């Protein structure tokens with residue numbers, strides 16, 4: 001009768017069972033007996049749903065499927081496609097891995113083992129034992145065995161003192177340290193098979209759904225991320241409900257390595273990072289510069305159509321400018337320190353273009369008739385990234401923003417936001433990238449992190465949401481992701497590997513116009529403050545190109561390809577004809593290389609194939625006498641002979657349309 005002790009016997013005596021109301025995501029609701037579990041609710045809907053269910057969201061919190069629900073609740077059954085479902089899956093996998101480690105290496109001390117963006121890890125103290133690849137194999141195999149046992153994950157609430165004595169007996173100092181921070185709170189344990197962990201959950205109902213398991217690697221990790229603490233061994237792993245999904249994931253991982261821009265960049269002679277210049281300071285080589293200039297030209301043309309004016313500003317400025325903007329000292333840690341001159345004057349490497357543009361705006365009196373003023377600049381800025389955080393072109397210390405500031409009257413704001421959103425969407429469409437939009441709001445619990453008063457924020461957040469609704473954008477709201485001066489519309493872009501990047505941004509700002517005392521004369525003859533929109537579709541050219549290299553795996557669409565065609569004479573005899581072809585293509589504006597090396601034609605073809613050049617034009621006797629070229633397309637091979645004019649016209653058309661395919 002131990003199991004029944006917690007329930008007041010009166011319920012049984014009266015035969016009374018309380019009812020609760022469960023409301024589903026579609027708004028429908030249904031009554032259940034109090035104490036029903038998420039699993040039982042899923043089962044009551046369909047057997048299929050119960051099979052797929054991994055966890056359940058109860059009033060916004062992710063719970064175990066087996067946990068009893070005893071109050072009215074908004075409920076969503078979570079499956080693999082839901083973040084909460086994956087979270088429970090990977091959290092449970094971390095326990096399964098720990099169980100496996102404990103059974104193979106008794107005496108291991110356990111740190112923390114959370115789910116992460118993809119997969120999970122567990123930090124372990126194994127004394128003198130250093131984990132090897134063979135160990136990982138064994139742990140993985142044991143995980144498969146344990147998973148097949150179909151052990152339930154059992155949640156148990158414990159008193160703090162009981163929890164402490166459990167881990168004292170087990171001699172697990174890390175768990176005891178974690179418990180110190182939880183003093184006085186309700187503690188939960190999770191048991192699965194022989195393994196018990198201190199954990200809030202949530203977890204799967206049983207181990208069985210964890211079918212496809214891969215332990216990826218071991219890394220050193222200081223306990224609690226503090227280098228004064230002991231270095232533990234961290235095993236990273238990933239699991240999936242099916243082997244097919246695991247294989248796809250591992251394929252993408254390999255593909256990411258193959259596409260890595262840090263490898264392709266130097267191979268394709270696009271850019272260079274060298275300690276001789278400094279870390280995070282990329283050098284653009286001629287081929288990379290072609291890509292970069294093509295992007296700049298593209299956006300410049302689009303901006304001209306949109307009524308932007310171009311400005312240019314220096315790379316350093318008086319420190320006071322950034323004191324006015326608030327970028328100094330608030331962001332001191334992410335900037336290069338000020339440069340102090342012998343006379344005491346202080347300068348700073350430009351971390352932002354905004355304050356410079358505000359000076360240009362206020363250089364002359366502005367009337368409502370002048371608005372909106374749209375100032376654009378491909379402006380290079382410098383930020384001090386920690387050396388451990390630098391990563392190829394993705395995180396650098398010097399980069400160029402496709403920046404612009406729009407100064408408008410309040411009644412123009414929505415229209416201007418819409419135009420910037422349109423422009424940004426056009427940009428990503430051009431590269432075949434899928435976009436989701438994030439409305440980034442401030443965190444009401446941390447208002448001191450932000451400038452401006454509550455009324456500004458409320459208004460600005462309402463306005464960007466109105467725009468998103470009116471434009472029928474596919475958006476979600478993220479609390480705490482705003483910048484310090486205003487809410488943002490961020491473009492979350494999916495690349496060819498399905499990875500999401502935060503790229504373009506559109507930010508509404510009511511704070512800087514105050515700080516810089518920006519004004520215009522309205523139709524009522526009075527001075528008013530304009531609103532500023534900060535926006536940058538690419539964000540940073542460096543980062544964007546890094547992402548593009550990986551998105552296209554170095555096989556750029558024709559309009560971006562540094563070399564669009566290579567002309568290859570079969571032998572020396574046809575070099576003169578080949579040269580005529582080269583001249584003709586160059587005159588038509590194409591980027592062509594002439595390969596007159598004294599090599600076999602087969603060798604040259606393989607070489608240009610490796611360089612990922614879209615077209616090779618092979619010329620010999622047949623082509624010379626017919627005044628044609630034989631066209632080979634990258635990855636596709638021989639397309640046959642074509643008149644020179646037809647080839648030029650075809651290529652010019654693909655470039656003009658910025659076609660993604662050849």
Ligand SMILES: [Zn+2]
Pocket residue numbers: 091092095190197198199200201202203
């Ligand atoms: Zn857990």
Ligand SMILES: [Zn+2]
Pocket residue numbers: 352353354404405534535
């Ligand atoms: Zn700005």
